[in-house]
Amino acid sequence: MSVRDSLRRLSSEAVIYGVGQVSGRAVNLLLVPVLTRALLKQQYGVTELVAGYSASVLLLLVFGMDGALARFFYQQEDRAARVRMTSSSFAFRVVTGCAVALVLATAAQPLAHGMLGSDVYTKYLRLGAITLPFTLVTLWCNDLLRVTFQPWKFVALNVSQLTLVGGLTLTFVLGRGLGVAGVLYGKLVGDALAAVFGLVLCRHHLRPRFDASILRRMLGYGLPLVPVAFAYGVIGAMDRWALQRFATLDDVGTYALALKFFAVVTMGVSAFQLAFMPMAFARAQDPDAPRFYARVLGLYVAAATAGALACGLGAPLAIRLLATRDYADAARPALWLAFAAVAQGAYYVSALGINLSLRNGWLAVSTGGAALVAAIANLVLVPRLGAEGAAAATFAAYTSSAVLTYAIAQRLHPLPYRGARLAALFAMGVLLGLAVVRAAPAGAWGWGWRLATLVAFLALAWKSDVWKERGAIRHRPAAP
Numbered sequence: 001m002s003v004r005d006s007l008r009r010l011s012s013e014a015v016i017y018g019v020g021q022v023s024g025r026a027v028n029l030l031l032v033p034v035l036t037r038a039l040l041k042q043q044y045g046v047t048e049l050v051a052g053y054s055a056s057v058l059l060l061l062v063f064g065m066d067g068a069l070a071r072f073f074y075q076q077e078d079r080a081a082r083v084r085m086t087s088s089s090f091a092f093r094v095v096t097g098c099a100v101a102l103v104l105a106t107a108a109q110p111l112a113h114g115m116l117g118s119d120v121y122t123k124y125l126r127l128g129a130i131t132l133p134f135t136l137v138t139l140w141c142n143d144l145l146r147v148t149f150q151p152w153k154f155v156a157l158n159v160s161q162l163t164l165v166g167g168l169t170l171t172f173v174l175g176r177g178l179g180v181a182g183v184l185y186g187k188l189v190g191d192a193l194a195a196v197f198g199l200v201l202c203r204h205h206l207r208p209r210f211d212a213s214i215l216r217r218m219l220g221y222g223l224p225l226v227p228v229a230f231a232y233g234v235i236g237a238m239d240r241w242a243l244q245r246f247a248t249l250d251d252v253g254t255y256a257l258a259l260k261f262f263a264v265v266t267m268g269v270s271a272f273q274l275a276f277m278p279m280a281f282a283r284a285q286d287p288d289a290p291r292f293y294a295r296v297l298g299l300y301v302a303a304a305t306a307g308a309l310a311c312g313l314g315a316p317l318a319i320r321l322l323a324t325r326d327y328a329d330a331a332r333p334a335l336w337l338a339f340a341a342v343a344q345g346a347y348y349v350s351a352l353g354i355n356l357s358l359r360n361g362w363l364a365v366s367t368g369g370a371a372l373v374a375a376i377a378n379l380v381l382v383p384r385l386g387a388e389g390a391a392a393a394t395f396a397a398y399t400s401s402a403v404l405t406y407a408i409a410q411r412l413h414p415l416p417y418r419g420a421r422l423a424a425l426f427a428m429g430v431l432l433g434l435a436v437v438r439a440a441p442a443g444a445w446g447w448g449w450r451l452a453t454l455v456a457f458l459a460l461a462w463k464s465d466v467w468k469e470r471g472a473i474r475h476r477p478a479a480p
Contacts, residue, residue, distance in 0.1 A: 031166055032260060036323040038173050039180065045252030046124065047183045048259065052240045053115060054128045054135075056233030057104070061097055061136055064222025064229065064360070065089050066143045070281055071221055071355065073147050084211040086144055086202075089218060091210055093140050097133040104129035117244065127184040134191040141198030144205055153201045160197055165190030224360040231367035235374040235397045239390035242378035247386045250326075255387040257323055258333035261315055265308050265338045269345035272300055277348065284356055291473055294416045297349045299467035301422045304345055305429040308338040309457055312433045313450040333391035335437055339430050340391070343398035346426075350402055353409030362408050370401035416474045418466065425464055429457055 035044055069089060076082045104111065108126040113119050138161055145154040169186030172178045178185060199206070243252045276296060283289050312335030319330050354362050374397035381389030406419055436453045440446040 031169060032257065032322045034170060035173065035183065036257065036327060039183075041253035041326055042249035043180050043253075044256055045249040046121065046180050048252060048256030049115075049240050049244065050121075050124050050128045050180075050184065051187075052237055053125075054132065056237040057100070057132060058135060058139070059229040059233045059236070060226065061093075061100055061132065062139065062222075062229065063092075063096070063219070064225030065093065065218055066139070066222075067225060067355070067360075068218035068221040069143055070147050070277055072218060074281075081214075083205055083207050084209050085214050085218070086205040087207050087209045088211050088215045090137075090140055090206060092215055093136050094133065097136040101129045101132045104132070115241070124180060124184055127181065127188055131184070131188045131191055134188070134195045137195040138191055138198050141195070141202050144202050148205070150201075157194065157198050157201060161190060161194030164193050221358070221360065225363060227364035228360075228367045231364070231371035231401075234371040235394065235401075238371075238374045238378050238397075239382075239394050242382040242393075243387065243390050246379075246383040251386045251390075254327060254330045255333055255390055257319065257327045258315075258330040258337055258387060258391060260322075261311050261318075261334035262337035262341050265304070265311055265341035266344070268307055269304060269341055272304075273345060273348050280352055281355075290415050291469070293349070293352060294418070294473045295467055295469070297346070297417055298422060300349060301342075301346065301426055302461040302464065302466050304342040305339075305426050306454075306458055306461055308342045309429045309433050310454055311338040312336075313436060313454060317447075329387065332437060333387045335433050336388065336391035336395045339426075339433070340395040340398045342426065343395065343402045346402040347398070347405050350406040350409055353413035353415055354405070357413040359412055362412065363405065366404035366408055367401055369404050370397045373397045373400040418474050421464065422466060425461060425466060428460065432457055 035047070039047070069085070073082060073085065076085055105126045108129060109119055109122045112121040112125050115125070138157070141157060142154060145151075145157065165186055167186075168190050169183055172182030172185045176182060239255065240252060243255055280289075280293065280296075283292070286292070315331045315334035315338075316328075319327055319334070323330075351363060351366075354360060374393055377393030377396045378390060381393050383389075385392070403423075406417070409415075410417070410419070432453050436449055440449040
């Protein structure tokens with residue numbers, strides 16, 4: 001398959017995966033006007049704290065097995081071996097997920113006191129812990145559907161999951177008046193039903209078979225990624241922890257709304273990632289693969305940066321439509337977080353060289369450095385700037401992760417990326433966004449500034465040709 005054909009296939013599959021991401025997550029966004037009005041701002045902040053801590057635990061509990069499945073699935077000699085691989089990984093995930101959930105539910109009271117500052121939140125943490133196994137099963141089903149190139153089933157599962165969660169959340173919060181607990185009950189029951197549906201979709205790849213040798217191989221690939229998951233868990237939780245400790249629950253609520261803009265950009269980033277990674281591994285032996293990877297990274301940086309700029313510049317209007325005036329301060333954090341999502345996606349493409357060299361332990365170095373940046377930046381910025389400081393710290397962490405990973409990967413498995421050019425394009429988008437958000441006047445003139453800025457960046461990105469052969473691929477000079 002030519003590079004052009006591969007790019008076309010990647011684009012079409014990314015659109016399909018994007019349908020799943022957008023259609024499902026749109027339900028969560030539609031909940032924002034309801035929850036920001038039905039809950040106090042502090043209560044909305046508590047739901048975000050529990051969600052953030054749960055997401056950090058989920059990163060660890062995957063144990064890198066999602067990457068291992070993508071890396072080794074097509075190296076199995078036949079379908080029977082692939083079924084043994086999927087069945088073994090499923091059994092491992094269920095056992096570990098249930099065991100950790102039991103421990104966390106048992107220790108919910110001291111965890112609530114240490115993480116949320118009060119035993120009052122014990123019930124909320126316990127609900128979050130009980131939800132973990134169901135979420136893990138649903139994630140496993142997503143991994144399998146992606147690796148086996150079944151995007152429409154992936155769409156069906158994601159839309160079903162998030163529609164169930166959204167509908168049940170409304171039922172428990174509005175119909176039953178359960179407040180924060182209603183949000184968590186909606187997540188628990190919705191994920192449980194989605195897990196059952198996912199298993200129905202994936203039933204042909206599940207058998208009562210277990211292969212310890214296959215599982216050891218997968219863990220050999222995945223376990224070095226656990227420190228990476230831990231580092232990303234630190235990045236994902238440190239912002240909210242710092243806000244809770246050094247600011248107020250109102251600031252946590254403001255930040256919770258700003259994170260929806262991170263989620264909006266992540267929809268597109270995730271669609272790209274879900275389509276690209278299996279394709280990247282599947283054609284790793286193709287002589288044209290390095291050129292394909294370079295053009296993909298260029299296309300990603302240009303498109304994602306433009307999307308983040310549009311999202312950040314439009315944040316004030318979106319916040320006005322989605323929430324009450326109490327959340328107006330979420331606009332500036334939203335800009336930082338939109339670009340943080342772009343940097344997070346760049347990490348995955350940058351890490352490809354490390355993945356292909358099978359030296360995943362180096363990822364712990366880059367993400368560990370990023371986690372350290374997150375910790376220091378949050379401790380410095382949050383006491384001074386509140387929610388905007390937490391967002392800027394998260395941006396710094398994800399950007400550091402992408403830069404450090406890129407530098408390490410290029411030493412281990414060099415690919416013809418135009419890193420300096422792409423970094424300059426990304427930096428220009430960030431600087432333009434920050435300048436306009438701070439300097440644009442109110443009213444129609446201000447929105448004119450924002451639109452003109454977006455158009456100017458799009459023209460710059462188009463002129464850069466970073467997704468074409470000449471703009472994306474670094475050609476080595478000919479030997480003398």
